Amino acid sequence: MENVRELFHTMTKRLGLLDRNCCTVGEIELSLVQSHILYEIDRMNEPSMQQVAEALAIDITTFSRQIQTLVKMNLVKKTPYPRDRRVYILSLTPEGKYVTAKIDAEVNEYLAEVFSHMTEFERETVLRSIRLLNECMAKSTVCCKPLF
Amino acid sequence: MENVRELFHTMTKRLGLLDRNCCTVGEIELSLVQSHILYEIDRMNEPSMQQVAEALAIDITTFSRQIQTLVKMNLVKKTPYPRDRRVYILSLTPEGKYVTAKIDAEVNEYLAEVFSHMTEFERETVLRSIRLLNECMAKSTVCCKPLF
């Protein structure tokens, strides 16, 4: 059996690099973490602070401060939750939505470029493989368990 | 076409989580970055500072300081390169080798657990897919280009 870790190491390294290209939209400079936060808020349904922080496995205190920054940048809105006033619901402002959509488009463009080096069949196989891998990681007892 | 980014987002998130479990060996606490540095030094052939920093796409100044820390921890050795005295060759100390091997074993164990949820055929397919993906990312003009 060849070195499986090597394979994963290379992949994560390259995905990381790919990721880093995707954090500037016009005037706005985002850190990687911030772009992930925007992505998660967009994806989740009226999430609370806790929920997003947990989904991204970010410490809640760090997360709290990141959100403060994003609110100041006018990308995220914090709405008090009427049924439980300890809770804040997070959402994207119109500007936040715009930025998130831009980043999403850019990432997808990058990925399309990567996939352009494959045949249609290979592309299907790779995507199916990633889907399967995600499922199996979700099943794993080692990581990810409480978070997804 | 479904959302490809979603797939990659989930995968990188989970790989990141998996990674985070792998940075403590006995008394020694490593950051994620530090464990990647050890891995690269181990893998490369008598690399210089530059080479490792570049392979990991870490800023050279940050890298310099990380190496100082790892040298203090007695995990990495810096050897002056006789042919060019500006250069330092990096290598692992016996302790560094031990720690790196331990981490490697742990990661492989985690991966084996993830793969245990697949059939042999699926496992082969997934590994082949990752290999292909790595190749295509290396070919990509968007990222990774000067680095690998």
Add this chain to the structure above:
DNA sequence: CCTTTTATTTGCGATATGCAAGTATTTGTT
């Protein structure tokens, strides 16, 4: 010999991090 380039280090200011502790609110108990 002197200018330029290259490899690495240091100064510094801006963030990011996470633990401990604090505030505010809700929930559970009697």
Add this chain to the structure above:
DNA sequence: AACAAATACTTGCATATCGCAAATAAAAGG
């Protein structure tokens, strides 16, 4: 109702990380 315990979030603080600009030191090119 009253109060202890739990929960959601924020702030203080000490530490770590980041990357640009500048410094140092050595090599390479004229």
